[in-house]
Amino acid sequence: MKLIKGLAALLTAAMLAAPAVAEDYPERPVEFIVPWSPGGGSDTLMRLVSANIEPHLGVELPIINMPGVGGTVGLREASRRNADGYTVSQVHEGLLMASLTGLTELTWEDFEPIALMTASPQFLITKPTDDYSNFDEFVAYAKERPNELTMGVTLGGLPHLFAAMIEQAYDLKFKYVGYEGTGERVRAVVGGNLDLIIGDVASSLEFAKNGDLEFLVAGSAERHPALPEIPTFREKGEDILLTVTRGIVMPKGTPEEVRNVMEAALQNLAQDETYIEQTNNAGSQVTFMGQEEYRAYLAKLDATVKSLASVVVQ
Numbered sequence: 001m002k003l004i005k006g007l008a009a010l011l012t013a014a015m016l017a018a019p020a021v022a023e024d025y026p027e028r029p030v031e032f033i034v035p036w037s038p039g040g041g042s043d044t045l046m047r048l049v050s051a052n053i054e055p056h057l058g059v060e061l062p063i064i065n066m067p068g069v070g071g072t073v074g075l076r077e078a079s080r081r082n083a084d085g086y087t088v089s090q091v092h093e094g095l096l097m098a099s100l101t102g103l104t105e106l107t108w109e110d111f112e113p114i115a116l117m118t119a120s121p122q123f124l125i126t127k128p129t130d131d132y133s134n135f136d137e138f139v140a141y142a143k144e145r146p147n148e149l150t151m152g153v154t155l156g157g158l159p160h161l162f163a164a165m166i167e168q169a170y171d172l173k174f175k176y177v178g179y180e181g182t183g184e185r186v187r188a189v190v191g192g193n194l195d196l197i198i199g200d201v202a203s204s205l206e207f208a209k210n211g212d213l214e215f216l217v218a219g220s221a222e223r224h225p226a227l228p229e230i231p232t233f234r235e236k237g238e239d240i241l242l243t244v245t246r247g248i249v250m251p252k253g254t255p256e257e258v259r260n261v262m263e264a265a266l267q268n269l270a271q272d273e274t275y276i277e278q279t280n281n282a283g284s285q286v287t288f289m290g291q292e293e294y295r296a297y298l299a300k301l302d303a304t305v306k307s308l309a310s311v312v313v314q
Helices: 002-024 041-052 072-080 093-100 135-143 158-170 182-190 201-209 256-269 273-281 291-307
Strands: 031-034 063-065 087-091 111-121 123-126 150-153 175-178 196-199 214-218 243-251 285-289
Touching: 031 041, 031 072, 041 063, 041 111, 041 243, 041 256, 041 273, 072 087, 072 093, 072 111, 072 243, 087 111, 093 158, 093 291, 111 256, 111 291, 123 135, 123 201, 135 158, 135 214, 150 158, 150 182, 158 196, 182 196, 182 201, 196 201, 201 214, 243 256, 243 285, 243 291, 256 291, 273 285, 285 291
Parallel strands: 031 063, 031 087, 150 175, 150 196
Antiparallel strands: 087 243, 111 243, 111 285, 123 196, 123 214
16 A cells, blocks of 8 residues: 555656646756757857857757768767757758758658758859850750750759759759869859859859859849849749758657747747847848748658659769
8 A cells, every 4th residue: 555655656746747847948058969060051050049049048058069971970869869858959951852862761850840040042153154144044045055054063962952943943954063062163163164053142252243153043032132133033933942941950759848948949049139140140041930830841841852853863
């Protein structure tokens, strides 16, 4: 009888303690696994989240860099952490591509999407040429010359996906040339070894100012403030977005109450003027989506990636 009463007391205590965990969350720093090396775009933008979130979350969010295998090493570790709210990580479109190409068995559905935080618009960029001077002229020129214009991409990576989206939307066909990183592609097109690349403001604007590159069209929802004269794809008749979007996720099974606390903190951060200014200065834009909207966005994007599998999977 004493044993039964003892077990009942323990069970009651556990039941009473459970809600308090969510109510008191967070009680200690939350580890932020960034699955990329220090100094890159993801690391830079996520450090801005880390540096500015404490007033909104109540605790620190220290960065732990775990790079390797296209960002999948750190994500694997994050997926294995306890779903107690004390681990977050970062994903972007690279995870969807890594899943598609078999680089990892992980998918975005192995995590709890909490909030999309930033979007870095990508542009179709060309070397200066007399063959076309704007996007409309480019489309007409490229349609008459399938497989002639060289497009520098990371084969099977995000630039490849974005270029394939342009091909599909405007019935074009590029000749793909593989380069590992953005810097290599920019140098190649500046040097005249490529016709086209997919790039961003941070990597390409200074070259455009010097007359070494030309921006043709923007992959953002609205015209970019740094390039207000460049039209968007939407203005050119196609509802496509070319952006690297970075969001925060938690291990699968993290309690809803805990997820809601983190979501609220990130939403408040997205309205923080200092954070917004720092993100803009880093060449990106604050673009907040909460849990439901972010989950729907990832599902739609995943379907788009899979529809282009025959193009980007070699």
